[in-house]
Amino acid sequence: MSSIQLLLSVFFLIIFSSCLPTTQYKIPRLGAFPKNIHRAEPQTSSKSSSRDLVTFYYTQTLDHFNYKPESYTTFRQRYVIDFRSWGGANTSAPLFVFFGAEEDLDDDLDAIGFLSDNAPRFKALLIYIEHRYYGKSIPFGSRKEALKNAETLGYLNSAQAMADYAAVIMHLKKKYSAKNSPVIVIGGSYGGMLTSWFRLKYPHIALGALASSAPILYFDDIAPQEGYYSIVTKDFKETSESCYNTIRESWGEIEKIASKPNGLSILSKKFKTCYPLNRTFELEDFLDSIYAEAAQYDYPPEFPVSIVCGGINKASAARTDILDRIFSGVVAYLGNRSCYDMNEFNYPDTDEWRWQTCSELVMPIGHENNSMFPPAPFNLKNYIKDCKSLFGVLPQPRWITTYYGGHDLKLILQRFGSNIIFSNGLRDPYSSGGVLNNISDSIVAVSAVNGSHCLDIQRASPGDPHWLVIQRKIELKIIEGWISKYYTDLLEFKDQTPF
Amino acid sequence: MSSIQLLLSVFFLIIFSSCLPTTQYKIPRLGAFPKNIHRAEPQTSSKSSSRDLVTFYYTQTLDHFNYKPESYTTFRQRYVIDFRSWGGANTSAPLFVFFGAEEDLDDDLDAIGFLSDNAPRFKALLIYIEHRYYGKSIPFGSRKEALKNAETLGYLNSAQAMADYAAVIMHLKKKYSAKNSPVIVIGGSYGGMLTSWFRLKYPHIALGALASSAPILYFDDIAPQEGYYSIVTKDFKETSESCYNTIRESWGEIEKIASKPNGLSILSKKFKTCYPLNRTFELEDFLDSIYAEAAQYDYPPEFPVSIVCGGINKASAARTDILDRIFSGVVAYLGNRSCYDMNEFNYPDTDEWRWQTCSELVMPIGHENNSMFPPAPFNLKNYIKDCKSLFGVLPQPRWITTYYGGHDLKLILQRFGSNIIFSNGLRDPYSSGGVLNNISDSIVAVSAVNGSHCLDIQRASPGDPHWLVIQRKIELKIIEGWISKYYTDLLEFKDQTPF
Numbered sequence: 001m002s003s004i005q006l007l008l009s010v011f012f013l014i015i016f017s018s019c020l021p022t023t024q025y026k027i028p029r030l031g032a033f034p035k036n037i038h039r040a041e042p043q044t045s046s047k048s049s050s051r052d053l054v055t056f057y058y059t060q061t062l063d064h065f066n067y068k069p070e071s072y073t074t075f076r077q078r079y080v081i082d083f084r085s086w087g088g089a090n091t092s093a094p095l096f097v098f099f100g101a102e103e104d105l106d107d108d109l110d111a112i113g114f115l116s117d118n119a120p121r122f123k124a125l126l127i128y129i130e131h132r133y134y135g136k137s138i139p140f141g142s143r144k145e146a147l148k149n150a151e152t153l154g155y156l157n158s159a160q161a162m163a164d165y166a167a168v169i170m171h172l173k174k175k176y177s178a179k180n181s182p183v184i185v186i187g188g189s190y191g192g193m194l195t196s197w198f199r200l201k202y203p204h205i206a207l208g209a210l211a212s213s214a215p216i217l218y219f220d221d222i223a224p225q226e227g228y229y230s231i232v233t234k235d236f237k238e239t240s241e242s243c244y245n246t247i248r249e250s251w252g253e254i255e256k257i258a259s260k261p262n263g264l265s266i267l268s269k270k271f272k273t274c275y276p277l278n279r280t281f282e283l284e285d286f287l288d289s290i291y292a293e294a295a296q297y298d299y300p301p302e303f304p305v306s307i308v309c310g311g312i313n314k315a316s317a318a319r320t321d322i323l324d325r326i327f328s329g330v331v332a333y334l335g336n337r338s339c340y341d342m343n344e345f346n347y348p349d350t351d352e353w354r355w356q357t358c359s360e361l362v363m364p365i366g367h368e369n370n371s372m373f374p375p376a377p378f379n380l381k382n383y384i385k386d387c388k389s390l391f392g393v394l395p396q397p398r399w400i401t402t403y404y405g406g407h408d409l410k411l412i413l414q415r416f417g418s419n420i421i422f423s424n425g426l427r428d429p430y431s432s433g434g435v436l437n438n439i440s441d442s443i444v445a446v447s448a449v450n451g452s453h454c455l456d457i458q459r460a461s462p463g464d465p466h467w468l469v470i471q472r473k474i475e476l477k478i479i480e481g482w483i484s485k486y487y488t489d490l491l492e493f494k495d496q497t498p499f
Numbered sequence: 500m501s502s503i504q505l506l507l508s509v510f511f512l513i514i515f516s517s518c519l520p521t522t523q524y525k526i527p528r529l530g531a532f533p534k535n536i537h538r539a540e541p542q543t544s545s546k547s548s549s550r551d552l553v554t555f556y557y558t559q560t561l562d563h564f565n566y567k568p569e570s571y572t573t574f575r576q577r578y579v580i581d582f583r584s585w586g587g588a589n590t591s592a593p594l595f596v597f598f599g600a601e602e603d604l605d606d607d608l609d610a611i612g613f614l615s616d617n618a619p620r621f622k623a624l625l626i627y628i629e630h631r632y633y634g635k636s637i638p639f640g641s642r643k644e645a646l647k648n649a650e651t652l653g654y655l656n657s658a659q660a661m662a663d664y665a666a667v668i669m670h671l672k673k674k675y676s677a678k679n680s681p682v683i684v685i686g687g688s689y690g691g692m693l694t695s696w697f698r699l700k701y702p703h704i705a706l707g708a709l710a711s712s713a714p715i716l717y718f719d720d721i722a723p724q725e726g727y728y729s730i731v732t733k734d735f736k737e738t739s740e741s742c743y744n745t746i747r748e749s750w751g752e753i754e755k756i757a758s759k760p761n762g763l764s765i766l767s768k769k770f771k772t773c774y775p776l777n778r779t780f781e782l783e784d785f786l787d788s789i790y791a792e793a794a795q796y797d798y799p800p801e802f803p804v805s806i807v808c809g810g811i812n813k814a815s816a817a818r819t820d821i822l823d824r825i826f827s828g829v830v831a832y833l834g835n836r837s838c839y840d841m842n843e844f845n846y847p848d849t850d851e852w853r854w855q856t857c858s859e860l861v862m863p864i865g866h867e868n869n870s871m872f873p874p875a876p877f878n879l880k881n882y883i884k885d886c887k888s889l890f891g892v893l894p895q896p897r898w899i900t901t902y903y904g905g906h907d908l909k910l911i912l913q914r915f916g917s918n919i920i921f922s923n924g925l926r927d928p929y930s931s932g933g934v935l936n937n938i939s940d941s942i943v944a945v946s947a948v949n950g951s952h953c954l955d956i957q958r959a960s961p962g963d964p965h966w967l968v969i970q971r972k973i974e975l976k977i978i979e980g981w982i983s984k985y986y987t988d989l990l991e992f993k994d995q996t997p998f
Contacts, residue, residue, distance in 0.1 A: 063564075063565065064564070064658075064898075064902075065562075065563070065564035065565070065656065065658050065659060066562065066564070066565070066653040066654060066656070066659075067649065067652070067653045067655075067656060067858040067859070067892050067895075068649055068650050068652075068653030068892075069649055069650070069891055069892060071653060072892065072893065150566065150567055150568055151567050151568070153566070153567075154565040154566045154567030154570060155565060157564065157565070157566060159563075159564050160564060160565075163901075163902065166901050166902070167901060170897075170901055200702075201700055202902075202904070203699075203904070203911055203912070203915040203916065204900075204903075204904025204905070204906065204907075204911045205901075205904075359566040360566070392568055393566050393567075393568060393571065394571070396566075398669075399563075401703075402662075402665050402666060402669055402704075403563075403662070403665070403701075404703075405701070405702070405703025405704075406703070407703065408703075408992065410992065411988055411989065411992045412702055412703045413702070414988065415917050415918075415941075415984070415988070416702040416916055416917050416918075417702065417915055417916065418914050418915050419914075419915075442914075485914070489910055489913065489914070490910065493907065493909065493910045
């Protein structure tokens, strides 16, 4: 695999960090995820219908960290409120605030159930805030203008997004007379990073954070670069040793055929590609994407890894050709189609999320030697070169650890900060960059051995496995503890002279 | 006093928030401060001479929170290192980092003794970093260009300055192999705000902060607006009741004379103004400034308030005219001159610090009814109007409390954060916006009843009063505690698998 090929692969992977498969069109194909949502139907009491959700727009400052006249430019930031369970003004009932991430907020409203499932228990006001530059929260008048170039994209970064959230929450606390209401911020994946960082940077606004599947250690040199693919490998191996072996051997087979005369044409036919392959990598990257996505969203009850391996193993029983077996896995995962688009998992070069990964969110992910993938270490030099040619700017791979930290996390935070849950599913490849051990009494890790990416904050369903029910219960208990301690503090505090 | 007059007065006052009287030319006139420095001569061991200080420049990013191509513009940020006491590379000996504020770093190097006085005890490396846009750390090539307009001034704010400090410290920890060295950040006044906010925002970089005379609560609606002038009043009243009464009565007398035909001319003569007065307010503002400055820097052994009151009271004994007595106070404070410039304490409209107060650092300071000053409540509307006309931008009076917090400080921080000393002198008018009570075991207040603005971080002198020696000892003991706890943690941490 050439370094540019690797780069593309890494780009693609990083795009995956969402709680949802990022593009809308991929969701139905994932299988487990949308069905999981629909299974929640019986719980009508906690299911949000659009009737219950009220959409608002906040006039948001474009640049919080500059005071040039053009920094005062504003844009309309969307947020959605669910009032149904709220205790009401001046009751100090909590606010649960969901931090949108690199997706349209509508996707979250469908999938994220943690807030609505638990609102009645806490009498919480539910607030979902969309991340700048996504969905309907677009500066510069249109998405086209906003994504035009580095000049307009420059304002898209995590620090600005968190300042947005701070401004919206302060506004709402005032608007709804909720001065003393504790705020719990909830998010997953990149949104989970944002919630944990927000509790650290804005403790005066958020009492606590639930950071689901937040790989805050997958930056700089903290987590091992091969972590992601080693977990994908483990997931497949645990699901089916023979499936794992087939995949591991398939890459050599692909290269072997590709090196033949008409090799690419043979491969194109074998994999029913919609367009003839130009490079072997197109196919490799396509397969890589399927395995990574299946592992990341290996949700019950379908378990996509089992679906892929089911396809591969079924074919193994009938045929001996390795690549036919691999193709059978593709069909099992994506469905039977007239052709397969090798670009299905690729994102446009000027995509918002690619911008974010090309500026500050540089997650160094590579393939290790012992994975079921061909070795391909992360190559920062090429990564930088590629970003430079895409956007004309240099990535800042050390900025995240400068602004948010991450190195020696326990040493730093065991005597600083409080009230963060880092929840992870250990089958999630991104858990390799997650916080998996308790830092202190109140900065804690809640991991589920069988969990996958952001599963705990998805809508609960009667069919959920016991361990998932338990994981959520633990999280709720902890949050309840924060809130009840806060109420005690508040009472004491109100008895004193205001500080 | 008209609202515009009040505005100017408030502007002027805010300019005063430095540890040093801000303009160079004022220092000799303050009396106590420069002498205090010279008294330190005998302690040659802790006195820095320019020989011991090495000056460096760091290539600093202009905009840390945007990734537009022009944000990558850099400027040369000055920092100065004192290596004399340092334990050396890989010894984990601490770094003491002084945060420059709204002044030339050279001024700090002369006056701030806390670092050099205590370096040998801690084997500390001393680092003094200049604040962007001040001294020799000027973006855009020249001060003239940097201060040109809001476009170039836009990058001058506290969040950018703190990110600068983070970048420089990370750079130096690497450069001097000081990965495990604990960092203690030290600053006074606005620089003290920066250190306390820095410990809260960058706990992974600074282990602790000494925030001397940092009025972090003088924002939004937290501290009472009349706090500043009520302490000026108290200082004068405690020093001399008759002096206080004379000043209190003088304003009416000024207005009375001003209302006469040729009143301004009479006043001009009486106060030997260098140019004829155009408005009564010029004189009122000039006197206001003298009293405020004397109170703020009421340092031993001279105690400027005593000097002013000495002049007033001496004249009282000889004459009965109130304004002659007031003038005598002026002469005592500023020295016998051929004339007095009523603009002596005014700053140019396009000054850096005025920009900062006109953008984010909006400190609402007014005169209360019971002070020795004429009533003049803070008028935000006019303040905003004035800033708008000066710079073309609107001040953001709520941004500081949004980004850094401040409301309900004890409620928020008693279970969050650690290792901050808020030190104050209670004779300092700005202590009315300071943190004067302990927040938690390790976020503590160290106040000296007789102390004034930033006195504790000035160079120690054999003649220092006992209470000042004690205040510094307490601060050192606390810092020593943080560091020794950190070393214990570090040992334990190194025994574990890296996180």
